Amino acid sequence: MAHPLRQDARPVVDASTTARGSRIDLDGVSRRYRVGEVTVTALEQVDLHVDEAAFVVILGPSGSGKTTLLNLIGALDVATEGRVRVAGQDLTAASRVERARLRRHTVSFVFQSFNLFPGLTALENVQFGADVAGREHPREAAAATLAEVGLEARAAHFPHQLSGGEQQRVAIARALATGNPVLLADEPTGELDFRTGVAILELLRRQAEAGTTVLVVTHNREIARVADRVVELSSGHVVGDGPPPGGRAPVSELHW
Amino acid sequence: MRTRGLFLRWTARDLRRRWLLVAAIALVLALGTGTYAALIGSSDWRRESNDRSFALLRMHDVRMTLSEGLTADAGVLADAVTRIPQAGQVQDVAERLVVPTLVDVSGPGEQVLVPGRIVGMPVDPPVDLLHVTSGQGLRAGDPAVVLERSFADYYDLPDAGTLRVAGNRAVSYAGHGQLPEYFAIAGGGGGSFTTEAGFGVVFAPLETAQQLAGAPGRVNEVVLRLAPGADDEEVAAALEDELAGRGLAGTAVVKGEEVVYRTLYEDIDGDEQFWRIIAGLLLAGAAFATFNLTTRVVEAQRREIGIGMALGLPRWRLAIRPLALGLQIAVVGVLLGVVVGVVTGRLFGGLFRSLLPLPVWEQAFPYATYLQAAALGFLLPLLGVAWPTWRAVRVEPVEAIRVGHLAARGTRLAPLLRRIALPGRSWHQMPVRNLVRTPRRTVLTALGIGAAIATLVTVFGILDSFTRTLDDFDAETTTSAPDRVTVQFTDVLPEDAPQVAAVSAAPQVGGSAATLLVEGTARAGGEEVPLALSVRDMAGGLWRPTVTGGDPADGVVLSEVAARDLGVAPGDRVELDHPQRSAAGVTRATTEVVVAGTHPGPIRAVAYLDRSRAAPFGMAGLVNVLEVSPAGGVTQDELTRALFEVPGVASVQAATAVTDSFREALGAFTSVLGVAAAITLLLALLIAFNATSIATDERAREHATMFAFGLPRRAVLAMSMVESALIGLLGTGAGVGLGYLLTRYTVEVQLHRTLPEFCMPAVVSPTTVGVALALGVGAVALTPLVTLRQLGRMDIPATLRVVE
Incomplete structure (x- = not known):
């Protein structure tokens, strides 16, 4: 199989922006779905501007539109109205190929249910991220990233041989191994126990401090305490935006 | 209970959602069972038609023909x-x-x-x-x-x-x-x-x-x-x-030994053996595929079964939905099987009618055979769903509902998986890993394809064997004077008879060689083989056969297969029963003769004796066949037409007429086998299509994850195609191997039993292997292309959210 990315491996964003996170801008963004005869509005006139290397928590109850927001930023979905810009690229009019390219070189995902490839070892799952992003020496990069999340000893294990927390750390390592400037995490601690969840948040926090723009979607208000900024959604509208009440707390102070 | 209605509605909803899959799996089953019934059932109506045709025309019981x-x-x-x-x-x-x-x-x-x-x-x-x-x-x-x-x-x-x-x-x-x-x-x-x-x-x-x-x-x-x-x-x-x-002197033949009578009935027996192999393979392929596909569909429901268990539903009620799937496939499969059986039966009936236009053709639907196949066709999908259902309801609910229970499941091959590391990108590993990760389904899918390919190789292998034999025979017949013709006289004549001279002296004739062709029987060690003995000049003449083993002038030269059947080798002696001319007329005599050698010709009966040794047989100086080559500038057709007009000439035909006739017959045979080959191909593609279709559903989340990371659709598709190609390669490898063995069995055992007069080696040509690879690997590898649209329209966020 030839490398499917070789011809378009050039990142779509400027190298200077990828080095230390990327800016995200949403202006008047709406997303509506047709479900049979009914139109469901997931997001309505959302304006959001995120600086580079920020650690932002999108908070809201189930059905508030937070995952839809993440999908629009991650170029998995297209807005019905408004404009979405990530790392300087306007996604509103982007083609399928352009959006795929942005996912390869600008954003990376961490999912609630990990979505690791069961046929690949932990190291290979991480390498997948590096491979897709077209990084040089992907295996070495993957090994280093896996070590960064403390799983170098588990490199040769398959997902089913890892605990839930370890699987999520591999998923984060896979996202980090891309070297992309934006990291999108959808309920990354949703399926984890407290201790493991805290460890994961610590890891994500460190990424932001290292320069990656990190957006974490959660319904857990406690998690929002470690963010630089909390954007609260309700019924598709932004109902709150600012630093966490009482200021940013260290991860060690979290309880849930 | 109210839940009964709920489960029925749920089942109906399931069917509406996956009717295409149900129909496709049922069609796989129907191809196996319907073709089985049509092929095996053909024996009954062919026998019935033979019986009634021979009875209608009051066929003789004994025929006595003078020498x-x-x-x-x-x-x-x-x-x-x-x-x-x-x-x-x-x-x-x-x-x-x-x-x-x-x-x-x-x-x-x-x-x-x-x-x-x-x-x-x-x-x-x-x-x-x-x-x-x-x-x-x-x-x-x-x-x-x-x-x-x-x-x-x-x-x-x-x-x-x-x-x-x-x-x-x-x-x-x-x-x-x-x-x-x-x-x-x-x-x-x-x-x-x-x-x-x-x-x-x-x-x-x-x-x-x-x-x-x-x-x-x-x-x-x-x-x-x-x-x-x-x-x-x-x-x-x-x-x-x-x-x-x-x-x-003459020979009396009883009805059972009449070539046509015997051939028509033995053909049915021989064909039945052959059809049993073909039908068995098709049925096995369909069985593997049905079992595999239904199992996979039900395994995808295991988590739902676990949820039901957690909610306290009795196990038998939880089994309703998967069993209903099996029942749907079984019913549709049986119904479609009748259609396939009838259509295939009519197709075969039409071909047989045109090949063998008997006065009476009675083609009844083979109910008994079909019921056997239908019973199997009904049971297979039920077994296919019963197995995973039984496994699903045996586990603890907490196990069944755990996220990733299926997807992240390990196998005993995990250590092996770790060692399989291919060079290149990480996704290059996936096709091989996916196959090793699920060995049972890989093997079942490959076996389904393998059975279909084995059928194809067997069918084409038999044709290859015929073709190779005819090619070799043609080459042997045309080693010299390739355009010669064989002139048969209406009577046995002295060499200096005017009819012989008239042919030899015709201006269109370039050269001629006298031959006496008589029928006889060779006996040795309690075995006997009928012979067509050609008494000819083994040292000269226009053409002579390739002889191995000794000096052809020393005695009789038998075909290799006749020598094998008689258990003799060059130097051994056989008893030769033959006509003998004397003043009292023509009588039959038995003379002991040395086997001088063997020739490689495929027709067992053909034997040669040098004219110098004809005297002890009472055949010296006699001729009834003249081999004639055309004079310079005269074509074979011109020579044939010229000799047609010579008095005393019974027939004139090209030296290659035998192989030409065989090729003609082979053409008709090919059309019958072509039907089996077409069904086989359809079955292999359907199996591959269904497997791909189900695999696409099973791997939807993996594919969505790849898309989320920006992997292009063509890369995901290429992975699926490589995986399909690998399964196809496994199946085709097994199929070609099994097909070769079955070709050997069919040609060397079955055909030799029903057609002992004809001998041929079992051959599977490179072309057949190439066709098998093209279909089994190439076509199967392309089946993921049918999912191209499905992949393109995938709702990535929704798929990523779905828990299996």
Whole structure:
């Protein structure tokens, strides 16, 4: 199989922006779905501007539109109205190929249910991220990233041989191994126990401090305490935006 | 309980959602069961048709034919019948005059000049009735003849017209018809082989035949019908003895030994064995595929079953949905199987009718065979769903509902998986890893494809074996004087007879070699093999066979397969039963002779004896066949037509006529096998399509994850194609291996048993292997392309959210 990315491996964003996170801008963004005869509005006139290397928590109850927001930023979905810009690229009019390219070189995902490839070892799952992003020496990069999340000893294990927390750390390592400037995490601690969840948040926090723009979607208000900024959604509208009440707390102070 | 209605609605909803998959799996099943029923069931209606056709025309029980060149006054043979001790058991008798000839039915723009036979018979015989298929039959006082139906049909001849026979004599024909011995044209006599295209039979009133043969008032054959319970072998032996005592040597053949009668019934047995292999393979392929596919569909529901268990539903109720799936597939499969069975049966029926136009064809639907296949077809999908359902309800609910329970499941092959590391990108590992991760489904899918490919290889392998044999035979026949023709005389003649001289001296003739062709039997170690013995110049002549083992002039040269069947080698001795001419007439004699060597020809009966050794056999200086090569500038056709007009010439045909006839017959055979091949191909593609379709559903989340990371659709598709190709390669490898073994078994065991007169090696050509690879790997690898649209329309966020 030839490398499917070789011809378009050039990142779509400027190298200077990828080095230390990327800016995200949403202006008047709406997303509506047709479900049979009914139109469901997931997001309505959302304006959001995120600086580079920020650690932002999108908070809201189930059905508030937070995952839809993440999908629009991650170029998995297209807005019905408004404009979405990530790392300087306007996604509103982007083609399928352009959006795929942005996912390869600008954003990376961490999912609630990990979505690791069961046929690949932990190291290979991480390498997948590096491979897709077209990084040089992907295996070495993957090994280093896996070590960064403390799983170098588990490199040769398959997902089913890892605990839930370890699987999520591999998923984060896979996202980090891309070297992309934006990291999108959808309920990354949703399926984890407290201790493991805290460890994961610590890891994500460190990424932001290292320069990656990190957006974490959660319904857990406690998690929002470690963010630089909390954007609260309700019924598709932004109902709150600012630093966490009482200021940013260290991860060690979290309880849930 | 109210939940019963809920489960029924749920089941109906399931069916609405995946009716295409249900139909596709059911079609796989139907192809297996329907084709099985059609193929195996064909034996019953073919036997029934044979029985009724032979009975309708009151086929003889015994036929006594005088040795070549011998005739007797009309009434002598019938009188001999009344003198045998078993005369009281004879119900009907008819005398005939059967002589070889050439038949010319050339019309404007088409030259048709073929060897043939005139069968002179009573106009209204009590035995061996002439079945008139078009035009008029034989009539008293009318010299018009009737043309054999298959020959007439092949050349699309009108119901009435004029033909010419040897000696360039014009004869009117008034219709087309059949006699039991000519239901199938399989032999031109003398161990040769021909088809309806190359052999013209003319049924004539006895007086007309006598006149055309220049033998007024003479006959050379008598046919008898015996009373029920009579011993035909005893009657045949007594008749041979009675006539031998009158100096009229000949051979009596009982009905069961008549080539056509035996072939028609043995063909059914042989075909049935062959169809059992083909049908068994198709059924096995369909069974593997159905079991595998239904299992996979149900495994995808295991988490839902676990949720039901957690909610306290009884296990039997949880089994309703998966079992309903099995039931749906079973019912649709059985119904579609009837359709496939009927369509395939009609297809085969039509082909057999055209290949073998019997007077009576009774094609009944093979209910008993179909019920066997249907029972299996009904059980398979139920078993396919029962197995995973049983596994699903055995686990603890907490296990079943755990996220990733299935997707992240490990196998005992995990250590092996770790070692399988291919160079390149991480996703390059996935196709191989996916296969090793799920070995049972990989093996079942590969076996399904493998069974279909094995069928294909067996079918084409048999054709390859025939083709190779004919090619080798052609090469052997044309080592020298490739354009020579074989001229057969109407009688056995001295070498210096005027008829022989007339042929040799014809201006179109470049060279000639005298040959005597007689029928005989070789015996050794309790075994016997009928022979067509060619007494010829083994050191010179226009052509001589390749002989291994010794000096061909030392004795008889047998075919390799005849030597094998007799258990003899060069240097051994065999007893040769043969006709012997003396002043008292032609009698039969047995002479011991050394096996001088063997020849590689595929026809077991063909044997050679050097003319220098003919004297002890009473055959010195005699000739009934002349091999002739054309003079410079004369074509084979021109030579044939010129010799047609020479008096005393019965037939003229090219040296390669035997292989030409075989190729003609092979063409018809190919059309029958082509149906099986087409079904096979359809089955392999359906299995691959279903497997791909289900795999696409199973891997939806993996694919969505890849898309989320920006991997292009073509890369995901390429992975699926590589995975399909690997499964195809596994299946094709197994299929080619199994197909080769089955080809060997079919050719070397089955065909040798039903067609011992013909010997051929089992061959699977590179072309067949190439076709198998192209279909089994190439076509199967392409099946993921059908999911292209599905991948393109994937709702990535929704798929990523879905928990399996």
